[in-house]
Amino acid sequence: MPGQWQPPLPAVNSVRLELRALRKSYGGHPVLGGLSLQISPGECYALLGPNGAGKSTTIRAIQGLTPLDGGEVLLDGRPVDEWPGGGRGFMGIVPQSDNLDPDFTVSENLRVYGRYYGLSSRVVQQRMTELLEFVSLQEAAQRPIQALSGGMKRRLTIARALIHQPRLLLLDEPSTGLDPQARHLIWQRLRDLRRQGVTLLLTTHYLEEAERLADRVGIIDHGRLLAEDSPAALIQTHIPGEVLEVRRQDGMPPDPGGWHQGQVAASERAGDTLLLYGPDLSAVRVHFAGDPDVRLLSRQATLEDVFLRLTGRELREEENP
Amino acid sequence: MTAQARWWPGRGAIALLSRNFLVWRKLLVPSLLGNFGDPLLYLLALGYGLGHFVGKMESLPYMTFIASGITASSIMNTATFEGLYSAYTRMSIQQTYAAILATPLEIADILGGELLWCAVKGLISAMAIIVVASGFGAISWRWLFLALPVIFLAGLSFAAIALCFTAIARSYDFFMYYFTLGVTPMFLFCGVFYPIHTLPLPVREIALVLPLTHAVLLLRPLLTGRLPPDAGIHLLVLGGFAFAGYILALRLFRRRLLV
Ligand SMILES: Nc1ncnc2c1ncn2[C@@H]1O[C@H](COP(=O)(O)OP(=O)(O)OP(=O)(O)O)[C@@H](O)[C@H]1O
Ligand SMILES: [Mg+2]
Numbered sequence: 001m002p003g004q005w006q007p008p009l010p011a012v013n014s015v016r017l018e019l020r021a022l023r024k025s026y027g028g029h030p031v032l033g034g035l036s037l038q039i040s041p042g043e044c045y046a047l048l049g050p051n052g053a054g055k056s057t058t059i060r061a062i063q064g065l066t067p068l069d070g071g072e073v074l075l076d077g078r079p080v081d082e083w084p085g086g087g088r089g090f091m092g093i094v095p096q097s098d099n100l101d102p103d104f105t106v107s108e109n110l111r112v113y114g115r116y117y118g119l120s121s122r123v124v125q126q127r128m129t130e131l132l133e134f135v136s137l138q139e140a141a142q143r144p145i146q147a148l149s150g151g152m153k154r155r156l157t158i159a160r161a162l163i164h165q166p167r168l169l170l171l172d173e174p175s176t177g178l179d180p181q182a183r184h185l186i187w188q189r190l191r192d193l194r195r196q197g198v199t200l201l202l203t204t205h206y207l208e209e210a211e212r213l214a215d216r217v218g219i220i221d222h223g224r225l226l227a228e229d230s231p232a233a234l235i236q237t238h239i240p241g242e243v244l245e246v247r248r249q250d251g252m253p254p255d256p257g258g259w260h261q262g263q264v265a266a267s268e269r270a271g272d273t274l275l276l277y278g279p280d281l282s283a284v285r286v287h288f289a290g291d292p293d294v295r296l297l298s299r300q301a302t303l304e305d306v307f308l309r310l311t312g313r314e315l316r317e318e319e320n321p
Numbered sequence: 322m323t324a325q326a327r328w329w330p331g332r333g334a335i336a337l338l339s340r341n342f343l344v345w346r347k348l349l350v351p352s353l354l355g356n357f358g359d360p361l362l363y364l365l366a367l368g369y370g371l372g373h374f375v376g377k378m379e380s381l382p383y384m385t386f387i388a389s390g391i392t393a394s395s396i397m398n399t400a401t402f403e404g405l406y407s408a409y410t411r412m413s414i415q416q417t418y419a420a421i422l423a424t425p426l427e428i429a430d431i432l433g434g435e436l437l438w439c440a441v442k443g444l445i446s447a448m449a450i451i452v453v454a455s456g457f458g459a460i461s462w463r464w465l466f467l468a469l470p471v472i473f474l475a476g477l478s479f480a481a482i483a484l485c486f487t488a489i490a491r492s493y494d495f496f497m498y499y500f501t502l503g504v505t506p507m508f509l510f511c512g513v514f515y516p517i518h519t520l521p522l523p524v525r526e527i528a529l530v531l532p533l534t535h536a537v538l539l540l541r542p543l544l545t546g547r548l549p550p551d552a553g554i555h556l557l558v559l560g561g562f563a564f565a566g567y568i569l570a571l572r573l574f575r576r577r578l579l580v
Contacts, residue, residue, distance in 0.1 A: 063423060067579055086425070099420040101340075101415065116426050
């Protein structure tokens, strides 16, 4: 069970990751436009961005699997290509789509993967037991991969990424497609790892995930950093105060006359919704409450508000060439 | 600018080799059944059936003649199939290479491991035929210890060629080109069923640049108790295909996998 578990991995020697002006384009279409980031040892950093923003490309670049047009990746101040094995010997990778070996069972997957790191079978055997417990898969050890649910596969992929006790863990959308139970277990585990000193870089579309896990959040679009700070500071900087969502039951745009403009710090129209931001919106609430056709939703500002304000509200898939 | 700079496989190749071996061990029985069953059928059908009318070929009983030929063509088939279909499945369908590239292994290690594995499988299939054909008295074991490394080398060269096609394939269908234009012509024209000197000159000259011809010219004598003439040239051709195929496949795999 999550709470009772004791960390099996020894405290690790944390690593500092630095990306310097990464540039990359596919067929003339720029994907990374000079991206620079610095992640401190033991920090948990979440990279956010719309579809196609360049998150996965960044993760691949860190592993040296993408020829860059420019820029450098440094680990502890030294370029990755100067590290033996590109530094991958102390990176753990959870890729966006699972690539577990379907020819093997759960435990064989870990055993075979350990060999790629040159680990002895004795060491792998011992860590395997601990790691299966870490991701609550003890019972599934002998199952073939095909018999695992999506959440179990994801947990096994995380266990696999830890078999060599990495100092830097790169997770590309670790919890996409998982149910809340599985997601909470993964979050718990990532916090455990962070406490042991593992440096974490994760990408996600769940802004709540970033808000809960990350020390710092970077929002990127078109391979460029738009904003970077702690989740709380980002919200404070970009969203003045609380949020009021105003909608009309008949679907018509609320407050067509623009009465609200003098009353709030900022406002935004998104489809049938009027979003109002401000330190104190009680007067506005009272004003709209008088109209029986209007529905109000009062809530705290979230990272999602910041994200949408910075990256816009248009869909992204279509714009790719 | 990437860290994937090594040209030669390191110890990581052994890790991939042992991965493939573990998978093979799981399907040991059906796999070996194919290795032993197919040559048995060939030897019975062609050795007895056709042999009855042919009698001797190049002063060897036809069964003996064809046993060594089928050994050579079986190395080609096995190493080629493994290098095309199985390697493509691992690369593309199963994303095994993508998973491996997240570890310190490089593309040179993956390619080296696959080549070794294809050659091992070629060796297994050749050994199966040698065992079966020995039951018919169609193999001499005198130079077998020399035949084994030749079989391994032949496996490496067929695998290296196959892996070049795998590196550029977009689907399994693509492999039909290589089968129709490469593997089948070699099977029919490279001396497996009859000596190549019976072919008209231009065809014979084409046959002489194909790797299977040289595998047959080495293995037929070695498996019938003689030492092959011009062994150096044949070894050079097989080694050349293995080397050039490796270098080309490495470049093609880099282009494919590092994007
Ligand atoms: N191999 C490739 N060839 C051509 N274009 C590519 C290739 N890989 C990625 N791209 C393009 O690069 C852009 C960034 O892709 P990337 O996968 O890094 O985005 P992402 O931020 O991870 O998106 P998502 O949230 O959808 O996973 C996209 O427009 C994608 O189409
Ligand atoms: Mg992605």
